[in-house]
Structures are given as C-alpha cells and as structure tokens.
Amino acid sequence: MKTDLIPHYQDSPQGQDAEKILRSCVHCGFCNATCPTYQELNDERDGPRGRIYLIKQLLEGGEVTEKTRTHLDRCLTCRSCETTCPSGVKYGRLIDFGRAEIEKKLDRPLNQQFIRWALRRVLPYPQRFGPLLKAGQVLRPIMPEAIKTKIPPKRQLNSPWPAKRHGREMLALAGCVQPGSAANTNIATARVLDKLGITLLEEPNAGCCGAVSYHLGAHDEGLDFMRRNIDAWWPAVEAGVEAIVMTASGCGAMLQDYGYALRYDANYAEKAAKISELTKDISEVLHAEDLTLLSINIRESSGKVAVHCPCTLQHAMQQNDVVEGILQRVGIELTRTKDKHLCCGSAGTYSLLQPEMSQKLLSNKLEALTGGEPDRIVTSNVGCQLHLESKAKVPVQHWIELLDR
Structure with a gap:
C-alpha cells in the first residue's frame, strides 16, 4: 500500500512503524472473510481493510470524524484477520495505534468519556472491582434482567493453593477481574502443576497486565501497568523461573506484546522483551508435560x-x-x-x-x-x-x- 505520511508521523518512530504495517497490506480483502463485524454489517469500513484505509487517512493528514472513530470502535481486536492475512499484516498493533491517535484528536461525548474513565478506574484494580462485584452478587436477585445477566454468581473456592515444594518454578498473573470472579482458575492451575512437579507462584506486587487501558487508547497508562509488572517479576526472572504462566489468554496476548509496546523505552525494552519471551499460556505449558502424572x-x-x-x-x-x-x-x-x-x-x-x-x-x-x-x-x-x-x-x-x- 502506497503511503504519504504528514511530517508529524514521518518524524515519529511510532508513525514509521505504523507506515510499515500499512505498506504490508496488499488490499486482497481476505481479512473481511473472517472479520466478525464485517460479516454482521457488510460494510467495508467495518472490516480490517476498510479500517486500515481509515487509519491511512489519519496518518496522511485527512479528515478524522466521529464516523471514523465509530468504525474503529466497532473493531473487536480479535485479530482473526491476522490469521487469515497472506501478507502478515500486524493489524492489532495498527488498530491500537490508530485508536490512540484519534483519542488525541477528537473529544468524546461526556457520557462516553465517563464510561471509559470508570472502566479504567475500576477493572484494573482488584481491590476496587472485588467489593463492587460482591455487592452486585448480593443485590443480583433484585437487579433488572439486563444487569443481572452480567453479574457472575458466587463460586465456592477449591482447596487451598499448594505449598512451595518443587525445584521447578513458574510465575502466574493473578490479574484484575479473575481473582474476584473466577478465583478457582489459578488455584486449579497451581494444583495441576504441583502434581507435575512444578511450583506456581503469584507475585503480590504484580497487577493488571495493562490491556484495559492500552486497548482503550490510554497508552501511557497501559505502559505504566506493564512497567510495574516487570519490576515485580524481575527478581524471579533473574532467579531463573521457567515461564510466566497465563490462565487468561487476553492477558497473555498483552504480555507477549510487552516487548513491542516498550520497544522505545531505554530502561525497559530489554526486560520487556524477556517477559514476552517467558510468557506462555497454561495450555502451551501442559502440552509439553507428561499428563499421566x-x-x-x-x-x-x-x-x-x-x-x-x-x-x-x-x-x-x-x-x-x-x-x-x-x-x-x-x-x-x-x-x-x-x-x-x-x-x-x-x-x-x-x-x-x-x-x-x-x-x-x-x-x-x-x-x-x-x-x-x-x-x-x-x-x-x-x-x-x-x-x-x-x-x-x-x-x-x-x-x-x-x-x-
């Protein structure tokens, strides 16, 4: 794809990276065949190829309107298009960049600003999300049906986390929503790995992976979450943990992109790349183990x-x-x-x-x-x-x- 970026983006490393992604697109349209929103709406602007053109228009200094933002907002960032693309277009990275740039250029209506602010102030913080969830579970019977269905039921916890007793050690991310809504996931993971001779550890100073903020266009905020996690995990990384085990693939995808997200941070680029290298979904870990144990x-x-x-x-x-x-x-x-x-x-x-x-x-x-x-x-x-x-x-x-x- 031919591009003609305005100087602001030509002189920006991030703009140059976006241009490389744009240039790798060959307009074939294979991506639309596997895009959920294109399949539902049948609108070129609600498919990957159309959104790529909208971001190209932004980078070339063209008009950016509410309609532009609407079509980018509708993207799920599911990245199904990346699996389909014969040219290897890194669409997920491009859509994150485009959304963040539009957030700088267009003010959202106040109601949208508040909702997004509230999501970024609550979801990444277990100490805030957890109590709100518990309150919702208590009041669930009297809630309107539309709200009631979004509140998960209380779950009985499994047996306690197994004691540290193996030479092999891996790290786990507790995350932000999972401890309050599905705490059994990491407990079960620790118990399964314990049977396989692996100790799973949670670092209490690690928190949200950064995805909530980053995907909502608040990149600096998302990068701060990433840096805090790297600082929390680094002593264990230096001590030789085998992997950072992910039980929430949404967080896993974000961690595997830490190296890219922090590539221009002189203090964290190398560490972030190491974190991405160590990050594995629990399925990848167990695939290599003897499950007869x-x-x-x-x-x-x-x-x-x-x-x-x-x-x-x-x-x-x-x-x-x-x-x-x-x-x-x-x-x-x-x-x-x-x-x-x-x-x-x-x-x-x-x-x-x-x-x-x-x-x-x-x-x-x-x-x-x-x-x-x-x-x-x-x-x-x-x-x-x-x-x-x-x-x-x-x-x-x-x-x-x-x-x-």
Missing part, C-alpha cells in the same frame, strides 16, 4: 465438553487446538463445534461499550458451541467465560478446572 479419571464426571478457543489464544498467542489436544489426551469427550475462528463478543471491555454487536456475536457463538449438546463449555479467558456464562444454558468454566480432580 496427573493420575485422574474424569471422563464420566466431566460429561461432554464443548471447547471455546478465545481469539487471543488462537489468533494472538497462536495456540489453536492445543486445549482440545490436552483434554483428549486425558480422556475427556469433546463435542463438535463450528465457526471456531469467530469472536464470542466479549473482547475485553467491548461487551460493555458495544452491547448490541456483542450480544449478536454471543448468540452466534453459543449456537456454534452447543450444536453437539455439551454438558458444559470450557474456555481459556475469564472475559469470555463470564460473557458466555451470561446466556449459556450449561455451566461455563476454565478448562484447567477439569484437570483438577
């Missing part, structure tokens, strides 16, 4: 299982079908699903900011997942878990819990 018999108790592979796991972290392989290895019966590449509509804060599109995609995904009449649905990301659970007629949980038996 788990000594479990879970075929009957699990029933038939439908696997939902989040966009961040299959398109960003490139771990498609790994979970299915692990579950089949331990004897779990999987049902057939369809349209695995399409997003469930959760996409971080998308379900809150774009509810109409999000609900359409949720209905499509549940239909695709339940055609084989599963007894439960499993996934690899807390946001997807809560979103699917809001309308599913069968239990929804993280797949690692099936191995904690």
